Amino acid sequence: MLMPYDLCDWLPERHLARFVVDVVDKLDMRWIYNQYQGVGSTAYDPRMLLCLLFYGYSTGVFSSRKIESSTYDSVAFRFVTGNHHPDHDTISEFRKRFLGQIKGWFKEILLIGKELGLVKLGNIYIDGTKVQANASRHKAMSYEYIQKLEKQLEEEIGKLLDLAAAKDESEKESDLDIPEELKLRKDRLAKIQEAKKVVEQRASERYQKEKEEYDAKMEQRKQKKEMTGKNPRGKEPKAPTNQPNDKDQYNFTDPESRIMKTSRGFDQCYNGQAVVNDDMVIVGAYSNSHANDKQEFIPAIESVPEGLSGEISTAVADTGYFSETNIVDCEQKNIAPIISTSREKHNSFLNNHLTQELEPTQSITPVEKMVQKLKSKVGKEIYKKRKQTVEPVFGIIKEILGFRRFSLRGEAKTDAEWSLVCSAYNLKRFFKMQMA
Secondary structure (H helix, E strand, O other), X not given: OOOOOOHHHHOOXXXXXXXXXXXXXXXXXXXHHHOOOOOOOOOOOHHHHHHHHHHHHHOOOOOHHHHHHHHHHOHHHHHHHOOOOXXXXXXXXXXXXXXXXXXXXXXXXXXXXXXXXXXXXXXXXXXXXXXXXXXXXXXXXXXXXXXXXXXHHHHXXXXXXXXXXXXXXXXXXXXXXHHHHHHHHHHHHHHHHHHHHHHHHHHHHHHHHHHHHHHHHHHHHHHHHHHHOOOOOOOOOOOOOOOOOOOOEEEOOOOOOEEEEEOOEEEEEEEEEEXXXXXXXXXXXXXXXXXOOHHHHXXXXXXXXXXXXXXXXXXXXXXXXXXXXXXXXXXXXXXXEEEOOOOOOOOOHHHHHHOOOOOOOOOOOHHHHHHHHHHOHHHHHHHHOHHHHHHHHHHXXXXXXXXXXXXXXXXXXXXXXXXHXXXXXXXHHHHHHHHO
């Protein structure tokens, strides 16, 4: 090249990389800059590193090594970094160091989208997706096997101690290194006992939640019997127990992850929750290790930041979120819930369309009211949009961006990484909406 080149000339005017840089320039990063002490070698600009992460995640590049490689191979990545090449350790360390600020940036990006006229509320659609943990399910152990192995190790330690005493008396040499074998088994026993303690603690926490639901159901059955004079229909709820199930799992690689059922069978996962509006913008997001979605309906609504355009009028979710408690709690927030009471059958569109709208009646339970709402014309129209909003969002994240596995471990870190993924998705969505 005879003249110095300008990277800006190499990138189209309307490009996602330019949009990401413009949005990140508007984020409040004063606290981040204050963390740099001004000593040692010159640091990369934190704003540039954040742009690099957002652009990487929004284009399906999640590994810090692949991001580093892209700063050499891709014009767009070169534009984001100003033709610098931060190494993968720098990128990885920056991501880990400022994970706590990711959720704040998720909210700020939404507020910027509001200023651009791209984010509004109204109807929101809630769903969850199982994302693989950075751990193998083969490193998980059931409570039943933990108890069996604990007993086996205790017996082996006893035998080794007896063998050591017999050896001292006989003063004969042995091929077995007894102190080393003892240490190995005691270390394993300590880990097994710690795992057992964690599983029992989880069972105790689960019992508290299940006991509250059980008491509420029993109270409702009692009230219904007093009103009608008849025993309530259906089986009486089974009282919960505070003892762990034999199949309760503990993973030694990532203890906070759980075995969850996915479309491809059972795997070690976290549960990523997303709240999406009519424009397929993620307005609320978090992840945790709860395999059941039923307890996530209200937290999902509460994850929507304040200050967005409009109020939430209706919250829509599938049958995995259905419970009478969720219906009542949602209505107390002055939000109309629409939650399916049963799993929708395949190829049922025509049958549902031809089903006549039920006449309003004096319903006794929230379940009956919800059935009426789902059979109404308005309820059908709103619930139908769930498949056109939140489900395609998960399809884009998993199939287009390719995010199927967390890079980090632990519930707090994976929660932050899920917010990073959703922020990157929103940046790409805003860009597409502006281009339309």
